Amino acid sequence: MKIGAQTPAVVTGAASGLGEATARMLAAAGAKVAVLDRDAARGPGVAAEIGGLFHETDVTDDASVRAALAAAAEAHGPARIAVNCAGIAPAARTVGRDGAHPMAVFEKVIAVNLVGTMRVMAEAAAAMATLDPLDGDGLRGVVVNTASVAAFEGQIGQAAYAASKGGVAALTLPAARDLARHGVRVCAIAPGLFGTPMLRGLPEDVQESLAKQVPFPARLGDPAEYAALVRFIVETDYMNGEVIRLDGAIRMGPQ
Numbered sequence: 722m723k724i725g726a727q728t729p730a731v732v733t734g735a736a737s738g739l740g741e742a743t744a745r746m747l748a749a750a751g752a753k754v755a756v757l758d759r760d761a762a763r764g765p766g767v768a769a770e771i772g773g774l775f776h777e778t779d780v781t782d783d784a785s786v787r788a789a790l791a792a793a794a795e796a797h798g799p800a801r802i803a804v805n806c807a808g809i810a811p812a813a814r815t816v817g818r819d820g821a822h823p824m825a826v827f828e829k830v831i832a833v834n835l836v837g838t839m840r841v842m843a844e845a846a847a848a849m850a851t852l853d854p855l856d857g858d859g860l861r862g863v864v865v866n867t868a869s870v871a872a873f874e875g876q877i878g879q880a881a882y883a884a885s886k887g888g889v890a891a892l893t894l895p896a897a898r899d900l901a902r903h904g905v906r907v908c909a910i911a912p913g914l915f916g917t918p919m920l921r922g923l924p925e926d927v928q929e930s931l932a933k934q935v936p937f938p939a940r941l942g943d944p945a946e947y948a949a950l951v952r953f954i955v956e957t958d959y960m961n962g963e964v965i966r967l968d969g970a971i972r973m974g975p976q
């Protein structure tokens with residue numbers, strides 16, 4: 722799909738980090754972007770800067786997601802591009818200082834990262850399925866989800882996060898198969914270590930030691946590099962059903 726002038730797009734988690742970089746990239750390419758995030762402090766500023774729309778959205782809530790997609794469709798037309806970047810990454814060990822892993826934490830991470838991704842994808846794709854095809858292949862839309870290298874090498878304290886991201890990775894192929902009849906493609910990106918507020922909050926020396934673990938280039942990823950891969954996926958029509966690592970060849974150790 723060419724990202725043309727006015728192509729409607731929705732990005733969750735777009736108030737910050739990878740989602741924000743993606744929203745900026747899409748807007749710069751001419752798309753009409755809806756910034757969907759629960760962060761009502763940062764989101765409106767990002768949307769204003771890119772000439773887009775902000776809608777306060779909680780991806781764990783059906784009504785909230787439906788209202789957000791409806792508001793985006795009303796303003797820009799139904800989305801042809803949906804990118805899922807909303808996510809959380811609290812750490813907890815299977816058995817920690819206070820005993821067993823709190824199930825409320827585990828369930829929350831699954832609810833946001835996995836169920837939230839599935840909810841936004843399914844709702845957005847259902848709307849895409851009603852649209853006219855854009856080309857001779859019958860393409861109607863593209864969904865990009867965000868997994869993590871933790872889907873494959875979760876570290877100590879990442880059982881919940883890795884389980885949620887493993888789920889996002891695993892659903893990529895069946896979702897692409899489900900949506901083939903509707904002309905909707907689905908891919909996932911599995912980022913390594915990116916310099917977003919999620920990581921920039923760590924002490925400088927921890928960031929440096931993390932960066933040194935990356936074989937090449939030995940630095941944190943730039944959110945713009947994530948956005949560039951989103952663009953590649955959207956614009957490369959034969960790319961479908963795949964989880965793509967974007968990680969400088971890192972393979973995370975236990976901690």
Ligand SMILES: NC(=O)c1ccc[n+]([C@@H]2O[C@H](COP(=O)([O-])OP(=O)(O)OC[C@H]3O[C@@H](n4cnc5c(N)ncnc54)[C@H](O)[C@@H]3O)[C@@H](O)[C@H]2O)c1
Nearest residue numbers: 734737738739759760779780807808869912914915917919
């Ligand atoms: N930064 C990294 O190194 C890295 C690595 C691998 C995967 N990821 C994944 O990339 C995605 C983006 O991460 P980031 O680093 O940009 O983090 P970030 O914290 O900068 O941004 C995440 C955004 O998601 C939003 N969000 C959280 N819960 C939400 C909810 N319930 N509903 C709507 N919005 C919600 C937050 O408000 C925030 O704006 C996440 O899924 C994360 O797990 C990040």
